[in-house]
Amino acid sequence: MQKAEIVPHKVLVTGANGQLGRALVSQFSDLYEVVGITRKDADITDKIEISRVISSHRPQYVLHTAAFTNVDRCEIESEKAALVNSIGTENVALACKAVNAKLVYFSTDFVFDGTKSRAYLETDRTNPVNTYGRSKLEGESKCLSSRVDTVIIRIGWIYSENGSNFLKKILAAAKKKVETARATGEKPCLKVVSDQIGTPTWAKDIAAQTKKLIERNVSGIYHIASFPEVLRFEFARVILATMLPDVTIEPCSSSEFETEAKRPLRSSLCCEKLESENLNMMRPWKDSLDEFLKLHGKQLLNEI
Ligand SMILES: NC(=O)c1ccc[n+]([C@@H]2O[C@H](COP(=O)([O-])OP(=O)(O)OC[C@H]3O[C@@H](n4cnc5c(N)ncnc54)[C@H](OP(=O)(O)O)[C@@H]3O)[C@@H](O)[C@H]2O)c1
Numbered sequence: 001m002q003k004a005e006i007v008p009h010k011v012l013v014t015g016a017n018g019q020l021g022r023a024l025v026s027q028f029s030d031l032y033e034v035v036g037i038t039r040k041d042a043d044i045t046d047k048i049e050i051s052r053v054i055s056s057h058r059p060q061y062v063l064h065t066a067a068f069t070n071v072d073r074c075e076i077e078s079e080k081a082a083l084v085n086s087i088g089t090e091n092v093a094l095a096c097k098a099v100n101a102k103l104v105y106f107s108t109d110f111v112f113d114g115t116k117s118r119a120y121l122e123t124d125r126t127n128p129v130n131t132y133g134r135s136k137l138e139g140e141s142k143c144l145s146s147r148v149d150t151v152i153i154r155i156g157w158i159y160s161e162n163g164s165n166f167l168k169k170i171l172a173a174a175k176k177k178v179e180t181a182r183a184t185g186e187k188p189c190l191k192v193v194s195d196q197i198g199t200p201t202w203a204k205d206i207a208a209q210t211k212k213l214i215e216r217n218v219s220g221i222y223h224i225a226s227f228p229e230v231l232r233f234e235f236a237r238v239i240l241a242t243m244l245p246d247v248t249i250e251p252c253s254s255s256e257f258e259t260e261a262k263r264p265l266r267s268s269l270c271c272e273k274l275e276s277e278n279l280n281m282m283r284p285w286k287d288s289l290d291e292f293l294k295l296h297g298k299q300l301l302n303e304i
Helices: 019-028 049-057 071-076 077-101 131-143 167-183 203-215 233-242 273-274 285-303
Strands: 010-016 031-038 061-064 104-107 150-155 189-193 220-223 250-252
Touching: 010 019, 010 049, 019 031, 019 061, 019 203, 049 077, 061 077, 071 077, 071 131, 077 104, 077 131, 077 189, 104 131, 104 203, 131 150, 167 189, 167 233, 167 250, 167 285, 220 273, 233 250, 233 285
Parallel strands: 010 031, 010 061, 061 104, 104 150, 150 220, 189 250
Antiparallel strands: none
């Protein structure tokens, strides 16, 4: 008797050139047929185009990472933030509905105002303090009102070897200090904010945890983050102690760095829900960071 051929489920990833998009494409490629789409394939703000592309692939799952992610630019270009993060997400949701695909929408820790005294749960009240956070929260509402089978995954403080993130900015700034110090003979010293606390998480870990959620066919809102929460200052200290130990760091307040967008001081995400449903694969941030720097640290230092 002939064996029936097992056809892998098809996953379509929007924002496939982004930090998380790349990690998802790589993570799902072993057991799924993966289609990664970029802005060149379809601009998510174009309802007809994104619908055409999703319909032509007929995926079972759409992992929607495409977004206007520059938090300060969102403050200046608020119409674009709403167009990409809210309307664009609605377009993706409606396209999913047309082909009966499950939607996974990546949202943000910035839906919270940061005034809580501990890490945020999925059930906590949202109250974004900037345009980016508001536009992503509107994206969440669009997913829920579309009545598509949806998982909303809130994440924050992502780092990866690709794209722009805090880890790479710290390495770049510290490397510059070392070069300047060489010329002046002074000790390299970097100021880092010590009043922002969050849960830095490697994009690769988010991708692996997302795969687990898909396999278990969950719906609703989930927080995915490494633990425990940590000050930006301490996170930067560990990065530099590993990569550029000659650089000393000095704590400072967020008010010393003027930015267009206000940021919540605490945006840590708690994974109690994952834990209670026996789904939690997340690691301590120090373990992930250690592995990440061993794999990518030297190359990043050369490149930046
Ligand atoms: N980074 C973080 O710390 C963080 C924290 C919380 C939540 N998130 C959420 O996680 C998701 C992934 O973040 P990320 O850091 O991977 O973002 P990213 O590196 O900035 O990637 C986002 C991707 O979306 C694409 N994109 C933007 N506008 C588009 C449009 N109109 N049509 C099609 N594609 C478009 C971008 O393409 P171009 O390069 O062509 O612009 C980019 O490749 C986002 O939804 C973000 O809101 C991120």
